[in-house]
Amino acid sequence: METDPKSPAKSTSPSNQNDDSRDDKLSLPFAFGLAAFMSSKPIAALTKVASFLYSLLKKRPRCPYTLYALVMALVDSAAVLFLQWSMYKEPTYADPDAIDTTTKLLNSVSGQLTKFVSQMWMEQKYIWLLNFLALGMVYLVLVFVLNRFWVATAIFSIVTSVFAVANSIKVDLRNEPIIPSDLGFFSSGNGGEIMSFIPKNSRPLVNGTITMLIWLTIICLALQLIDGRRCVISFHWRRPFRNVKTIIGNCTRIIAAALSIFLLWSFTWNLGVNDSWSYNWAKSLGDNPALWSTAYDATNNGPAMNFLRLAHAKIMDKPENYNEATMAALAKRYKKSAKATNESRANNLTDNTVIMILSESFSDPTRVPGVELTEDPMPNIRAIKDITTSGLMLSPAIGGGTANIEHQALTGLSLALFDDSMQSPYQELVPHQKEPYTFNQIWNSKYGKNGSVAFHPYYKDMYLRDSNYKKFKFGKLYTLDSSPAITHQDHIDNSLYVSDKAAYQNVLDALNNSDHSQFIQLVTMQNHAPYDDYYANNQFREADVSRLADDEKWAIDSYIKGINLTDQATEDFLNQLNSMDKPITVIFYGDHLPGIYTTAAANTNNAIALHETDYFIWSNQVSASAGIKLDQQTSNYTSSNYFMALAAEYMNAKISPYLEMLTQTQTQIPAISRLVSSNNSWGDGSATYLDANGNRIKRKDLSQKAKQLLDDYRLVQYDMTKGKGYLNDYDFFAVQ
Structure with a gap:
């Protein structure tokens, strides 16, 4: 039989037969090994799990x-x-x-x-x-x-x-x-x-x-x-x-x-x-x-x-006429007015060290209806008030809300112009602001970060002061838990808080350690609630002849003793300032009355009286403004938002357009505040205006000029807090 030369011939050589048999021998063990591996218990278990999971994924039972x-x-x-x-x-x-x-x-x-x-x-x-x-x-x-x-x-x-x-x-x-x-x-x-x-x-x-x-x-x-x-x-x-x-x-x-x-x-x-x-x-x-x-x-x-x-805190409603053109015209108007004012003023604010003292709960207890004393608890401060610019400050609250009054004093902004839902600017406004304006920055602009310093003999987290004061550009805030901590921390007898005498000593140290003027902020704690029997030899237990319940009298008498100690410490502090050869001006004010006058608070007719604290502006004897007493029509009644404007007038110091606006507004509306209901620290309150005689006046009864100034004030406050900050472009906060 012939073989086709074109078709490959099947090899029948021994070598080919051996190769085929070798492949068969190799594949059989592999197949048996693979089968054995797949049938092993671990693999079988994994296979079952995979199969189960696949069936679950396929069925995907719905969770109820x-x-x-x-x-x-x-x-x-x-x-x-x-x-x-x-x-x-x-x-x-x-x-x-x-x-x-x-x-x-x-x-x-x-x-x-x-x-x-x-x-x-x-x-x-x-x-x-x-x-x-x-x-x-x-x-x-x-x-x-x-x-x-x-x-x-x-x-x-x-x-x-x-x-x-x-x-x-x-x-x-x-x-x-x-x-x-x-x-x-x-x-x-x-x-x-x-x-x-x-x-x-x-x-x-x-x-x-x-x-x-x-x-x-x-x-x-x-x-x-x-x-x-x-x-x-x-x-x-x-x-x-x-x-x-x-x-x-x-x-x-x-x-x-x-x-x-x-x-x-x-x-x-x-x-x-x-x-x-x-x-x-x-x-x-x-x-x-x-x-x-x-x-x-x-x-x-x-x-x-x-x-x-x-x-969320609603800051303010946008004024209807708020826009860049309006704010530019407003800035131009007050610039012109500030320039005219400054022509008659010879000094600069930064010529003096200004010490702003918020004295915790300080007020004259003898002005409270129903309280009768046979001894004056504050003779020294009363005498100081008689010889310098002084009067009564309209406070928004009773027994609390310190930081609101403090915020007004440092910024010139008024709580009354914010929306009623704004309860605490330190908590609800300042943390959201990038660069809030405060008056201490006037000294910073001349002396750098060492131009202002703050002291508070308590804890820095209260009202977020630590972070807020950094935003205010204070060089340092010294507290009980700052680093370093506030130096002087002495207490009186069994008092819970650092004494005013010790607080003042911290300020004196700062004055002695500085070779230039400063803005110094001090918030005291001595007279903070509660009011227990902390002080030895409290003569006001006998001096109080008020016809009040024993519990109420007990708290009032303890509080009055603290006021008496503040009175003594303040006189000593001012005497030491008088001995210094550098011009110093002090703005001293109580933030609110304590919430212990329950009998007086029960009578709604006492609302204004229970919202009035004491203040004075004083300069040491080497200051150009020593012994100056502004006209009572200007100073008898005010609110903390006006303090820096009043101090500038008192010191005969040149001012910015912003301070000019505040000065004009204070002349027309001496005191403005949002009064919280009697004996309350927080909550809704109505905007309250006082005239130069301390009488409450309704907004509709304000003069046309006062209404215009109030509208300008609202525009400025909106621009500084919620608006676009147009005024920053017009040197509104710079002295002209």
């Missing part, structure tokens, strides 16, 4: 809404407790053995958390529930906007956990919780530096939280894949009108998202507004706003409530 509700409740509860935990610290004891176990347990972080929850049935204060509901609103917004329950849960958990950890670190470092203005740190592009602020002892907490959140996120994403209910509410972007069911689902989702957003917005927007629905609702559950201390507010009312409370 009841499960969503249960998870929301658990996660929300955990968030409330984690946030509240961030406000607490384990207490330390000088002698731990002297403290019983029960007390230690109650004061521990666990004990404080337990009390935070249990006060619902122990004290009928539902703060835990309030925070649960407030955070629940945030949770709902995420759920309905994202429409993915497990993704929303992961994001909510991450946000609240990060907030709690950051809050704990800030409380440790500065005794302040996170507030909305802190978010500006990230928006300013400094977020990358955040790790540098974390102390070493907080790194384990941060690392542990990160690990927990990674696992939580993995679990939530896995659940999102497994959950057959891909959307919380059925929704279809494509073909949204394909059938009735789709239309209903789409509408439901949109309505749910819109309502949840509106609810959270409305609650937050109105939380700081007295008598609004959210304010009243929160109060009914035990919320008690503490606008003097964010730390106190967050500890007692919850960090979530504190944050939301400060998230």
Whole structure:
């Protein structure tokens, strides 16, 4: 048989046969090995798991809404407790053995958390529930906007956990919780530096939280894949009108998202507004706003409530004629007027060191209706008032609100011109301002950062003074917990607070250590509430012949003794200033009356009397303004927003257009304030105007010139706080 030469011949050589048999021998063990490997127990188990997971993914059972509700409740509860935990610290004891176990347990972080929850049935204060509901609103917004329950849960958990950890670190470092203005740190592009602020002892907490959140996120994403209910509410972007069911689902989702957003917005927007629905609702559950201390507010009312409370504050309504052209014309008008005023003034403000003293709760108790004394508690200050510019200051509040009066004195802005919902500019306005203007900056412009210094013999976190004073450009704020701390911290007898004598000594040190003029701000603490039997040999127990209840008299007599000690310390302080060979001017004022005159406060006819404190402007004997007493029509009544304008007039010092406006306004409206209801520190109040004789006058009865000045004042205040800052471009704050 012939073979076709074109077709390959099949080899039958021994070598070919050996190759085929070798391949068969190699493939058979591999096949048996692979089969054995696949049938091994671990692989079989993995195969079953993979098959099970595939079947789950294929079937994707829908999680019931009841499960969503249960998870929301658990996660929300955990968030409330984690946030509240961030406000607490384990207490330390000088002698731990002297403290019983029960007390230690109650004061521990666990004990404080337990009390935070249990006060619902122990004290009928539902703060835990309030925070649960407030955070629940945030949770709902995420759920309905994202429409993915497990993704929303992961994001909510991450946000609240990060907030709690950051809050704990800030409380440790500065005794302040996170507030909305802190978010500006990230928006300013400094977020990358955040790790540098974390102390070493907080790194384990941060690392542990990160690990927990990674696992939580993995679990939530896995659940999102497994959950057959891909959307919380059925929704279809494509073909949204394909059938009735789709239309209903789409509408439901949109309505749910819109309502949840509106609810959270409305609650937050109105939380700081007295008598609004959210304010009243929160109060009914035990919320008690503490606008003097964010730390106190967050500890007692919850960090979530504190944050939301400060998230929105309505500053002012925009004046109808507010625009650049209006502000340019206004600046030009007051520039011209200030130039004319300065032609007759020979001095500069910076020629003198100006010491602005806010004397805590200082006022003349003999002016209070119903209080009768046989001894004058303040003879020295009364004598000082007789020989220098002095009078009565209209205070917005009674028993509190110190920083509001302080803010007015440092800025020239009036609380009466802000919206009524603006309760505390130090908490609600200044943290959001980039470069707020304050009068100490006049000295800074000449002497640099050493041109102004501040002292407060208490803690720097009160009213956020630490951060606010930095914005005001004070070179340094010395407090009990500053670094370095305020030097002189002496107390009198059993008093809780640093004495005025010690506070004054800190100012004297600053004067002796400076070779140029300064602006010095001092806020004292000696006469702060409470008023107990702190002082030995209180002669006013016998000198008080008032017909008042014993409890009321007891507090009043203790307070009066403190006033008497302030009177003595102030005279000694001024005598020491008189011995210095440098011109010094002192602006001294009490911020408000104490809230202890309950009998007088019960009579609404006493409202004005209980809002009037004492002030004087005094210069030492080497000053050009020593012994000057301004016309009583100008000085008898005023408010703290006018102090620097009055001081400039008293010192015959040249002024800026801004001070010119304040001077003109004070001439027409000597005192202006928003009076809070009698015996109250915070809340709604009505704008109150006093004439030169201290009589209340309605706005409609103001002269046409006074109304025009008030309109200008409102425009200027709006431009400085909420507006576009047009006046900065027209040298409105520079001396002409």
